[in-house]
Amino acid sequence: MIVVPREEYRESLDELRADVESMAxxxxxxxxxxxxxxxxxxxxxxxxxxxxxxRINQQYLELEGNCVDLIALQQPVASDLxxxxxxFKILTDLERIGDLATNLARYALAGSxxxxxxxxxxxxxxxxxxxxxxxxxxYVDADSxxxxxxxxxxxxxxxxxxxxxxxxxxxxxxxxxxxxxxxQLLDDVSRILLTIRDLERIGDHAVNIAxxxxxxxxxxxxLIY
Amino acid sequence: xxxxxxxxxxxxRTDSQGxxxxxxxxxxxxxxxxxSYEAGGETKLAVDDxxxxxxxxxxxxxxxxxxxxQSVTALIGPSGCGKSTFLRCLNRMNDRIRAxxxxxxxxxxxxxxxxxxxxxxxxxxxVGMVFQSPNPFPxxxxxxxxxxxRKHGDIETGLLAKLTGRAEPDREEALVERSxxxxxxxxxxxxxxxxxxxxxxxxxxxxxxIARCLAVDPEVILMDEPASALDPIATSKIEDLIEDLAQDxxxxxxxxxxxxxxxxxxxxxxxLTGGELVEYDDTEKIFENPESQRVEDYISGKFG
Numbered sequence: 001m002i003v004v005p006r007e008e009y010r011e012s013l014d015e016l017r018a019d020v021e022s023m024a025x026x027x028x029x030x031x032x033x034x035x036x037x038x039x040x041x042x043x044x045x046x047x048x049x050x051x052x053x054x055r056i057n058q059q060y061l062e063l064e065g066n067c068v069d070l071i072a073l074q075q076p077v078a079s080d081l082x083x084x085x086x087x088f089k090i091l092t093d094l095e096r097i098g099d100l101a102t103n104l105a106r107y108a109l110a111g112s113x114x115x116x117x118x119x120x121x122x123x124x125x126x127x128x129x130x131x132x133x134x135x136x137x138x139y140v141d142a143d144s145x146x147x148x149x150x151x152x153x154x155x156x157x158x159x160x161x162x163x164x165x166x167x168x169x170x171x172x173x174x175x176x177x178x179x180x181x182x183x184q185l186l187d188d189v190s191r192i193l194l195t196i197r198d199l200e201r202i203g204d205h206a207v208n209i210a211x212x213x214x215x216x217x218x219x220x221x222x223l224i225y
Numbered sequence: 226x227x228x229x230x231x232x233x234x235x236x237x238r239t240d241s242q243g244x245x246x247x248x249x250x251x252x253x254x255x256x257x258x259x260x261s262y263e264a265g266g267e268t269k270l271a272v273d274d275x276x277x278x279x280x281x282x283x284x285x286x287x288x289x290x291x292x293x294x295q296s297v298t299a300l301i302g303p304s305g306c307g308k309s310t311f312l313r314c315l316n317r318m319n320d321r322i323r324a325x326x327x328x329x330x331x332x333x334x335x336x337x338x339x340x341x342x343x344x345x346x347x348x349x350x351x352v353g354m355v356f357q358s359p360n361p362f363p364x365x366x367x368x369x370x371x372x373x374x375r376k377h378g379d380i381e382t383g384l385l386a387k388l389t390g391r392a393e394p395d396r397e398e399a400l401v402e403r404s405x406x407x408x409x410x411x412x413x414x415x416x417x418x419x420x421x422x423x424x425x426x427x428x429x430x431x432x433x434x435i436a437r438c439l440a441v442d443p444e445v446i447l448m449d450e451p452a453s454a455l456d457p458i459a460t461s462k463i464e465d466l467i468e469d470l471a472q473d474x475x476x477x478x479x480x481x482x483x484x485x486x487x488x489x490x491x492x493x494x495x496x497l498t499g500g501e502l503v504e505y506d507d508t509e510k511i512f513e514n515p516e517s518q519r520v521e522d523y524i525s526g527k528f529g
Contacts, residue, residue, distance in 0.1 A: 077512045078525055166271070
């Protein structure tokens, strides 16, 4: 049997894997900094997150182009094809998580996240960021079991977000309508509801990453559909 | 996991029911998933345990597969893997090779084509063949198409037929037009049907050969690398034609181009060195998630 290693092709696949991992870590860093900015009302950190989003977007476009090049020029098949197709989709989820981290940073600039005593934004944020971290690890380690675990745990995050949203609405209803700071209250409520919604969406993107990783590993679309 | 992979990891296979391990215990055989593959649609050709020897060379080893009607089945694999040998078994072209010895059965609509008394001319009319290099006769385009039906006596156009009033020029014209249209060549040649076929381009010659094959009204069309001698445009036309023909015919195509197999076929059979059918499944399955690591390595270009 003549060995045809397709060295350049294999190097391109390895590079893509390393680049997606690198982008994923950048995005996770953005998310963690945004959560810290929310927790500590750190406006400087919030600005850093917002300014760094361009770099993430550039990285996303570049890597998406690399995926298209690989498909066009190397025609990957079988596990290579699943890897490129999954990575192509995962890049979009990473970019969206980056955007949502930017949203969180903007909320940090707009006001405190701890204005409603029953709602612990930091707890929800920790769950969401753990989901993202574990999804990235599952992709890097090609760990199918971890993918299924991430999908199952997303229900917990969804429940936390649901409970928190209800608590915020209860707070609004309970407030006296002639409060002098009603405008401030409405601002706070809107911001907190958006924060909760964005954290819930971050969890959904983590599940998407897990779903694509499972397809990449086993050809199983069970979490995608 | 392929048959061979299974054999390598579970030694001392004794029969198709169970495996006797080195410790003597019998465990249930875990056959690779693809061996239970059933393509959709009615089976046109059912090949069972087909072996071919060329003298001492064991060219094809116990190949079994069902080929569904009105679909495209691609046979891929490295040179010398037995895919062309397999193709030629399907209309007994290997009978023409003295040293070839074929065992096993190949059923066309349930009738074993290797049983005694099979009319080979009739068989090859039902199972036509298109070869790698276009090989039109050095005759007119019209005669190339009508040659088969004339030989089979399906249309009569000779002098005797003319003298006795049995000539059917209109029927011949209709047959030529229909065959050339079906082969997507009519528009390009209808104003020069009496020109020599050797004046056509390579791609046109190949489509003429397909028209010639269609003129005798086959049920199965075997194609042995039908586009490997053609440029990309001519290749595209042949590929479009293959897909189109599968609406009416059962097409089996050998190709060296994995991309071509992926583009045109409904199911793909992968043969690897040693005349072994390693995996047979839906084309999407083969190219997205094959069972066998050897198939994965082959189609990914890790060896060839």
